[in-house]
Amino acid sequence: MKITSVIARQLLDTKTRPLVEVEIRTDTGHVGLGAAPTGSSVGVHEAFVLRDGNPAEYDGLSVHHAVASVTDHIAPALVGAELDLRVLDQKMIDLDGTSDKSKLGSNAIYSTSIALLRASAAAAGVPTYTYVADLMGLPPVSTVPVPSFNMINGGRYGDLTQPFNEFLVMPYKAESIEQAVEKSVKVFKVLDQLLTEKIGHKPQVASSYGYAAPSADPREVLQILAEAVDRAGCSDIMAFALDCASSEMYDKTAHTYELNGRRVSSAELIDYTRQLSEEFPLVFVEDLLDEDDWDGYTQAVAEIPKTIILGDDLIVTNRERLERAVELSAVDGFILKPNQVGTISEALDCYSYGQDRGLLAIPSGRSGGVIDDVVMDLSVGLGVPFQKNGAPRSGERIEKLNFLLRVADSVPHCSMADVSALVKA
Structure with a gap:
């Protein structure tokens, strides 16, 4: 099963702050969506959330640069690859190359990671929570x-x-x-x-x-x-x-x-x-x-x-x-x-x-x-x-x-x- 497309877009979280949503499609027709929320209180040791800093749009909180990270860097690395969450998560980590994901933005990488998980669950024909249990070798959900x-x-x-x-x-x-x-x-x-x-x-x-x-x-x-x-x-x-x-x-x-x-x-x-x-x-x-x-x-x-x-x-x-x-x-x-x-x-x-x-x-x-x-x-x-x-x-x-x-x-x-x-x- 191969990835055929990786699309990113700017949407809003529930506090009307921009976030990145990523949509992944496979050659079998399965789809996974992922969006990266952020907190109001963000610890200094958290992975880096890439925002544009343009005060004219959403008070500097827009995420067009993070969307571009997906479009220009992550998508070319993932399209054509076999759908494998751990392998592709590591590929994104290596592609970024920083300790805090500040090059591509953790919001770009994390949204893609969620989309990979959801696409994998869809391909397996099970709810995402069931796929998580299977992935971790845990008993069925009870x-x-x-x-x-x-x-x-x-x-x-x-x-x-x-x-x-x-x-x-x-x-x-x-x-x-x-x-x-x-x-x-x-x-x-x-x-x-x-x-x-x-x-x-x-x-x-x-x-x-x-x-x-x-x-x-x-x-x-x-x-x-x-x-x-x-x-x-x-x-x-x-x-x-x-x-x-x-x-x-x-x-x-x-x-x-x-x-x-x-x-x-x-x-x-x-x-x-x-x-x-x-x-x-x-x-x-x-x-x-x-x-x-x-x-x-x-x-x-x-x-x-x-x-x-x-x-x-x-x-x-x-x-x-x-x-x-x-x-x-x-x-x-x-x-x-x-x-x-x-x-x-x-x-x-x-x-x-x-x-x-x-x-x-x-x-x-x-x-x-x-x-x-x-x-x-x-x-x-x-x-x-x-x-x-x-x-x-x-x-x-x-x-x-x-x-x-x-x-x-x-x-x-x-x-x-x-x-x-x-x-x-």
Whole structure:
């Protein structure tokens, strides 16, 4: 089976930022589409996203140069080649020749990689998630992951600065994916009512579609979230999680973090989070520290035994950085975002390395999402225990939930993953 055409175009993500979409066709008539979303918070160690920098178009965010990378460089190298994901991913890596994919742009390479995966699945006549399971030598799909939902967002809101980026709920004890989704949507609606009561007006919708944090104190925000869960009658099935995104609040000169209106050290932030983990059932804490605070992460894993410490900006789905984290015992797991490293093959290699060493991999989309995100196929195909789904608002996030509901309905005897053994809370 040979590739007959590779076409690229500029489209938009769900935040109306340009992205690259690639369409691959084979001589057997099979088609694969791939589009590369990006995040609002992008770690410095992520693969390079090539944008035009022309302020006259989309404030400099257009991606015509990345489209040209596909048209002028990637397409000639792939057209006529046998359809083989790993071989062709490596061909693109070699063609680029840089450590961060800055020559061709990771958005050009990653979009093509997704299209290769999807074309391969189409040629095999199976859903992409089934193809992923087969590719990795895993058992047939029999579960869907427990979703987790971003309910309240931190950030800077006037005079208020909430340093933690995301406050999440996870319906980890729900009896089914149907119940998990329904109860989480209910909590989100009750939270709207509760915040309206507390602040005297409808809550602001934050940039990640959760509600803007009503307090600078993470403890107070968790208390409000716990009250919403209780009002919704879901306390028996819900736990919480945090994405701190602390690189956003880190002073690299003073080596301090923002917390409750003052600057604190790594040790102080770790101790504060340890206290939170003893007061609230926290399933995981993501990006507690800066993306280069390796010593701090090692300390956090040692001193916060009641929650899973996840690296996102620390690891950026990069196997070399994950290897260092393993050597230092710096994480219990990591967020799996394939666009951070730039190809599906490299992301799967990173996943395998972590799995072999007992680390959790938690797939997540990006803030600039897309409908039909390949991350969902990876979540189901790899059989991960839980994943991040964003706030239960906006089309592409609702589609992620519908994806899980659809798989659970269409795969015989499919159930929601049992994560009870993983939850330390």
